[in-house]
Amino acid sequence: MVAANIVAKEKELDDNNVFAVDDDLKLLKSAAIYGANASGKSNLAKALSFMKWFMINSSKETQSTEKIGVEPFELSTETEAKPSFFEIVFLLDGTKYRYGFEANQKRVISEWLSYVPKTRQTRLFERVSDGNSRNIKYLSNTFNGKDIYPKTRNNALFLSVAAQFNVEIAERILDWLTKKVNIVSGLDDQDHLSYTVSSLATNNDNKSKIIQLIKKLDLGIKQIRIKEAEIIAIEQSSYHFKTPYSIKTGHERFDKQDNYVSMKFFDLDSHESEGTKKIIFIAGLLVDTLKYGKVLIFDEFDARLHPLISKAIVELFNSKNTNYNNAQLIFMTDDTNLLSNKLFRRDQIWFTEKNKYGATDLYSLVEYKIQKDASFESYYIKGRYGAIPFIGDLSQLLGEPNV
Template structure:
């Protein structure tokens, strides 16, 4: 998330949301994506999730006859037969890399890896296809992957195979991707709960921060207990006179609200991301969360006190309460909108010439930035009553 050359209304936003890697490159620690239902905003985390999985697993968890899990854009005769394109630019141990590939459901069409050791971009490898002929067009001695490409199936990535054969650069990239980048959905709490549970059971370095986060979000929880593979939440119990008499423990799964379950499920993930400067991509972020709790979580990434290692949060939401110039710079706000051909456009608020004190939420609801549903006349959908 590259920062634009702008100044926010609130100076603290510039101080807390922008961090410099060098004299030329400044990055953002948060970005939010808005859009109407069916506008395509969930396609970004879906595409990144597939890309991550394919990079890590295509060499070991697929067979030669399996189809690659890409989905072409089928609303256009121009694109329905074309391969899907994926590319990411990332920093690893202070070095910038650019990696990508093109694939259809049958095979990888092309694949490439570049890096910038000093000032100029250098190619580490480039894989190309010419009909049925597949070859490595260029393979740098730095990558040290000679002899491995013939072992790469047409439906697997060379980077994934190289990591299996202990090529150091490939191993480090996939290790970074596995440990530092998390892509989650707010609708799948159970997937995250196991991480929080393990953190509390193992008494690891994150345990105290996880418990403090849960306590401070006004859930009425005073204590956490682990019993077997389940979490018990402790609440104060009072007598008729209003005096505290004991503590009552509830089963998280069967006795707590859906919102409480979600907060506890993601607490471990949030603390781990903030503490170790990781990247968290969060679809359906606001599902089952009160707007003030959503805001409190977002603000954790907006403070040098709680985000000293420049963790990055990218989230998709419909909660317009967060759409504020006190929370975000214009280059941190993105929108998705489908054009008349059914394709999704992704664009930033920084593209609009608006004053820094503009009411982002009000203007968005009014349709000034697009990316909202245009609802037809619903008054006649049930028809006229019978005479």
């Protein structure tokens, strides 16, 4: 998320939403991606999620006969037989790396890694395949993986194999990817509950920050209790298992004179709303991302969240005070309430739109020349930036009414 050379209408956005890596490179703390349904927003998150999984696991969780989980673009005869292309550029310990690969369902066609140790980009390795044979076109002594490449299967990544054999650069890259980059969906919030629970179950600094976040979001929750459920016996077999931790939310009780009486605890799963549950599910993830300067890619970000709560979460990232370690949030959303020039610079807003051939274009609002006081939301709804659905005439959908 490289910042463009622009100035926001609100000067504080330039101060808070952007951070400098060096004299030449500035990055953004957040980016919102908008687009019509079926425009490709979620596919972007899915592609990134696959790339992360394949980089980490292809050497150890796939067999030589297994297909690679890529899907060619089949709406074009030009591309349906071509490999899928993946590439990321990232900073690791202050050094810029560029890594990518091309693959079809049968094999990795090419793979490359370079970095910028000082001022010039330098290749660490380049792998190519002509379909019948495979070879390393270039391998730097810095990467130190000369004896490892022959162990790399056609359907595995050399980077993944190198990490398995303790090549330091590969290990550090995959460790960063595993620990510092999270790709999640707002439709599967319960998957993120384990981190929140583990933080709340231990008396550490994250616990207090999670509870503080939940209190500040006006859910009426004053306390949270975590209790491990009892062991349950399964009558049909001799196995036993433990259910997950139960979460109790504490709400204040008052008498008829509105005086506080006591704290009443409710079961999160059966008594709280879906929106409240989502906030508690992701609270640990948000605190962890901000505290340790991680990257969070969030599909369906606004699902089951009030617009003001979505805005408050974005503001946590767009702030020097709460995001002092320069964590980054990239999210896919349909919540146009967030489309504000008081919240985002133009380079923080992106759109996905399918062209007439069914392919997705990803582009930024910074590509449009607009007045500084223009309403991002109003112009978007009016179709000034594209990336909206064009809905046909529905007035006669069910035919004439029966008289």
